[in-house]
Amino acid sequence: xxxxxxxxxxxxxxxxxxxxxxxxxxxxxxxxxxxxxxxxxxxxxxxxxxxxxxxxxxxxxxxxxxxxxxxxxxxxxxxxxxxxxxxxxxxxxxxxxxxxxxxxxxxxxxxxxxxxxxxxxxxxxxxxxxxxxxxxxxxxxxxxxxxxxxxxxxxxxxxxxxxxxxxxxxxxxxxxxxxxxxxxxxxxxxxxxxxxxxxxxxxxxxxxxxxxxxxxxxxxxxxxxxxxxxxxxxxxxxxxxxxxxxxxxxxxxxxxxxxxxxxxxxxxxxxxxxxxxxxxxxxxxxxxxxxxxxxxxxxxxxxxxxxxxxxxx
Amino acid sequence: xxxxxxxxxxxxxxxxxxxxxxxxxxxxxxxxxxxxxxxxxxxxxxxxxxxxxxxxxxxxxxxxxxxxxxxxxxxxxxxxxxxxxxxxxxxxxxxxxxxxxxxxxxxxxxxxxxxxxxxxxxxxxxxxxxxxxxxxxxxxxxxxxxxxxxxxxxxxxxxxxxxxxxxxxxxxxxxxxxxxxxxxxxxxxxxxxxxxxxxxxxxxxxxxxxxxxxxxxxxxxxxxxxxxxxxxxxxxxxxxxxxxxxxxxxxxxxxxxxxxxxxxxxxxxxxxx
Numbered sequence: 001x002x003x004x005x006x007x008x009x010x011x012x013x014x015x016x017x018x019x020x021x022x023x024x025x026x027x028x029x030x031x032x033x034x035x036x037x038x039x040x041x042x043x044x045x046x047x048x049x050x051x052x053x054x055x056x057x058x059x060x061x062x063x064x065x066x067x068x069x070x071x072x073x074x075x076x077x078x079x080x081x082x083x084x085x086x087x088x089x090x091x092x093x094x095x096x097x098x099x100x101x102x103x104x105x106x107x108x109x110x111x112x113x114x115x116x117x118x119x120x121x122x123x124x125x126x127x128x129x130x131x132x133x134x135x136x137x138x139x140x141x142x143x144x145x146x147x148x149x150x151x152x153x154x155x156x157x158x159x160x161x162x163x164x165x166x167x168x169x170x171x172x173x174x175x176x177x178x179x180x181x182x183x184x185x186x187x188x189x190x191x192x193x194x195x196x197x198x199x200x201x202x203x204x205x206x207x208x209x210x211x212x213x214x215x216x217x218x219x220x221x222x223x224x225x226x227x228x229x230x231x232x233x234x235x236x237x238x239x240x241x242x243x244x245x246x247x248x249x250x251x252x253x254x255x256x257x258x259x260x261x262x263x264x265x266x267x268x269x270x271x272x273x274x275x276x277x278x279x280x281x282x283x284x285x286x287x288x289x290x291x292x293x294x295x296x297x298x299x300x301x302x303x304x305x306x307x308x309x310x311x312x313x
Numbered sequence: 314x315x316x317x318x319x320x321x322x323x324x325x326x327x328x329x330x331x332x333x334x335x336x337x338x339x340x341x342x343x344x345x346x347x348x349x350x351x352x353x354x355x356x357x358x359x360x361x362x363x364x365x366x367x368x369x370x371x372x373x374x375x376x377x378x379x380x381x382x383x384x385x386x387x388x389x390x391x392x393x394x395x396x397x398x399x400x401x402x403x404x405x406x407x408x409x410x411x412x413x414x415x416x417x418x419x420x421x422x423x424x425x426x427x428x429x430x431x432x433x434x435x436x437x438x439x440x441x442x443x444x445x446x447x448x449x450x451x452x453x454x455x456x457x458x459x460x461x462x463x464x465x466x467x468x469x470x471x472x473x474x475x476x477x478x479x480x481x482x483x484x485x486x487x488x489x490x491x492x493x494x495x496x497x498x499x500x501x502x503x504x505x506x507x508x509x510x511x512x513x514x515x516x517x518x519x520x521x522x523x524x525x526x527x528x529x530x531x532x533x534x535x536x537x538x539x540x541x542x543x544x545x546x547x548x549x550x551x552x553x554x555x556x557x558x559x560x561x562x563x564x565x566x567x568x569x570x571x572x573x574x575x576x577x578x579x580x581x582x583x584x585x586x
Contacts, residue, residue, distance in 0.1 A: 112392055181429040185492070188385060189442040189499055190419030199441070200431060 051290070055283030063284060067237040068266065072277030077285050079236045080266035083152070084221060084292070086240060086255065087262055090156020091220050095163045096213045102164070103171025103209075108197055127165035134162045135229025143230055150231035152240060153256040158226050163216030170212020174205035207307040214300035218293045224264040235269070236261045263289040338363035338503060338533040339384060344398035346379050346388065353379045356398070357559045359552055363502075366525060366534045368548035368565065370541060372580065375554040377537045381505050384535065385421040386414050402503070419446055421503045422496030422532075427512050428488035430480030430495070435472050438480040438491055439463060442499035458498055466494035467524050486517025493524065497532075504528065506536040510543065522547050541581055545569055553577045 066076025106123075110116045138158035148154045178201050186196040202209075240255035263285055270282035337360035346354040354376045361367045369377035379388070386407060388394040400407050407417055419442070430438050439459045442448075449455035459476075463469040468490040472483070480491050489509060496504055506525070510518040525534060525547045538544050544551050545565060552562035553576070561574045572578045 179429075181425060181427060182431065184387065184390070184423075184425065185429040185431065185495075186441070187390065188387065188418055188423035188425075189445075189495060190415050190417075191441075191445055192415055195445055199445075204432060 048290075051283050051286050054280055055285075055287045058280050058284035059287060063281075064288075068235055068269075072275065072281055075270075075278075075281055077263065077266055077288060079239060080261050080263045080285065081288060081292075082239055083232075083236075083260035084262040084289075086152050087155045087159065087227075087260065088217055088221055090152060090256070091159040091163065092213070092217055094156060095160035095167060095216060095220075098160065099164050099167025099213070099216070100171050100209055103168045103175065104197060104202070106168070107172045107175040108193065108201065123165050123168050127169065130225075131162055131223055132225040132229060134158055135226030137161070138226060138230050149257055150233075150259060151257040152260045154230050155227050155232065155260060155262075158230060159220040159223060162223065162226065163220050166216040166219065167209075167212050170215070171205070171209050174208025174212065175201060177208065178204045207304040210303050210307070211300045214296055214303075218296045221293055221296065222264055222289065224262075224268060227262060227265060232265050233259050233261050263292070335360075335362050337361060338402065339535075340399075340401045340404075341383075342399045344380065344383060344396065344400060346376070346383060347395045347397075348391070349393045353557055354383075355557045359559060359562055361533065361535060362550065363533045364529060364531070365550060366529050366536060366548040367550045367552065368544035369535065369537045369552050369554060370539075370544050370580070371554035371560075373539075376557040377552075377554045378507055380554070380559075381507055381535060381537050384503070384505055385418050385423055387418075387423065389414060419499045420501055421505060422499065422501035424489070424492050424496055424504065424506045424509045426508045428485055428492055430483070430488050430491050432479065432481060434477045435480045435483065435491060436476040439494050439498045442495060446499055448499065462494040462498040463491075465497050465528070466490045467520065467527075468494055484517070486513050486520055489513060489517070489521060490524065493521075493528075497528075501532065503533045503535065506534065508537050508539060511539060518543070541569070553580060555580070 062074075063076045064081065065078050066074060067078055068080075069075040102123075106116065106120065110119075135158065138154060138161070142148045142154045142157055143150060148157070182200050182204065183196050186200050187193075191199070236259060240258035240260065243253070243255055267282045267285040267289065270278045270285065273279075339361040340359075341361075342358045344354060344357040345352065357376075357380055369381060371377050382388045383396055383400060384402075384407075388396060396408065402421070406412070431441065433441070436459055439462050440455055443455060443458045449458055460469060460473075463472060468487060471487060472491075480488065483491060489512075493504075493509075510521050513521065522543065525536065528534060529549075536544075536547065548565045550563065551565040551568040553560045553568065553572075553574075555576050561568060561572060561577045568577065569581055572581060
């Protein structure tokens with residue numbers, strides 16, 4: 001090695017001019033990076049500020065507990081936020097187990113062959129499919145095919161499909177980051193693959209899996225297009241049937257098949273009306289949606305932090 | 314001999330280690346391992362005696378760990394690995410079609426290079442094996458297994474007051490002894506050790522070596538090691554691997570004092586590896 005340097009190296013002193021040039025280039029890049037970050041942040045802050053200014057005056061208890069109304073000042077988002085919450089609940093109940101199950105299968109069990117490769121590529125592609133396409137699929141398959149109606153159930157099913165790729169990818173990444181030595185330790189004392197997965201891999205991957213699920217849910221919370229496609233209502237002055245009843249068996253799943261609206265659709269409906277009052281309502285509904293999303297994301301962060309602290313190798 | 318590593322000071326005479334039973338516990342014939350197209354092991358045939366320590370030595374990449382991982386079929390977890398030949402434990406071919414790896418691995422414990430306790434309490438680390446195999450019917454029985462395993466691993470006195478703390482919070486040497494206790498807890502007949510001291514300091518290493526000497530009263534132990542001094546200190550028999558071949562095997566004293574193959578001679582005098 002040293003010989004080579006001698007053969008080629010008449011100039012072994014670092015040129016100061018050259019160093020200065022490199023430094024300048026670095027400084028320009030840092031400034032560019034900082035500017036890009038700030039532009040993104042500032043635009044976001046401006047949007048947020050605008051939303052707050054427009055909407056905060058309308059945010060009060062009545063706004064949360066009133067149904068929509070023809071009079072802007074009395075209109076509220078009760079049916080919308082209840083609808084959003086129920087739809088997300090259904091989405092979570094269907095999307096999380098399916099996505100996590102598929103992720104575990106693909107990462108821990110599936111053989112490495114052309115079929116799994118095709119599945120893998122397609123899961124990645126699914127994440128990029130426009131959400132309206134999911135809406136069209138759901139309209140054809142669920143609403144007309146299976147006759148599930150324009151209901152909360154259909155909406156949850158549709159959004160579950162939408163977040164499936166997100167959950168699968170996150171689950172796989174989380175599982176892949178569990179050290180192989182842990183699997184070997186359990187296998188070496190005679191654990192079956194299922195026991196290794198259930199007792200060691202999944203608990204270790206849980207923070208990542210939960211983060212994926214929650215990120216998927218916040219995405220679903222803001223979706224509008226597929227729900228309009230399957231026929232979500234825009235003006236709705238009733239709540240779905242209560243889940244608990246006074247008669248045996250005291251639980252009812254009737255609400256699953258009720259009509260619904262969600263927050264983004266309500267906001268969209270208001271913003272498309274003439275008149276400043278309704279625009280203020282739209283901004284306020286947007287704020288509520290934003291708060292719900294941020295709350296979901298904070299739960300994800302807290303969960304990840306607390307679960308990670310328990311695990312260390 | 315310039316550059317030679319002197320192991321004579323740590324070698325123990327036959328009288329000192331006591332008689333080594335030559336009843337073979339593990340018998341292998343013509344074992345080959347392929348990783349895809351690459352051949353990692355060539356026709357390895359060896360008899361490993363029961364209740365004794367057999368050391369596998371050799372330079373990095375010589376196949377000694379690969380061979381060790383054949384004995385509990387750990388190589389099954391590598392999709393590209395293919396094994397031919399025969400490995401018998403007590404006369405039973407462990408690669409026969411009807412052999413289930415789960416009970417097999419319970420019979421053949423393994424301790425790894427890097428201590429790898431589960432992210433659970435020290436107690437749960439040891440109790441996990443007996444639990445999944447249904448070895449204890451009551452909590453008291455389980456407690457008993459955990460205590461006796463930790464005692465056998467020489468760890469009981471150090472952890473008895475903090476059994477509920479995570480296994481990962483122990484020191485490196487303690488973690489490795491916890492892993493030994495975990496292996497012992499399912500009452501294996503054989504314990505495979507893959508460079509168990511390579512991540513430990515000299516004091517922790519000495520502690521593990523003492524332990525290996527005690528364990529050989531009851532278990533057949535196979536240890537892969539990079540340290541020739543360690544092989545000389547703990548083993549009764551030694552096998553030297555080089556480039557996927559089992560070059561030479563025999564009583565440890567013989568291998569280190571009068572090796573018959575020049576490659577062994579070169580390795581133990583520090584000229585290769």
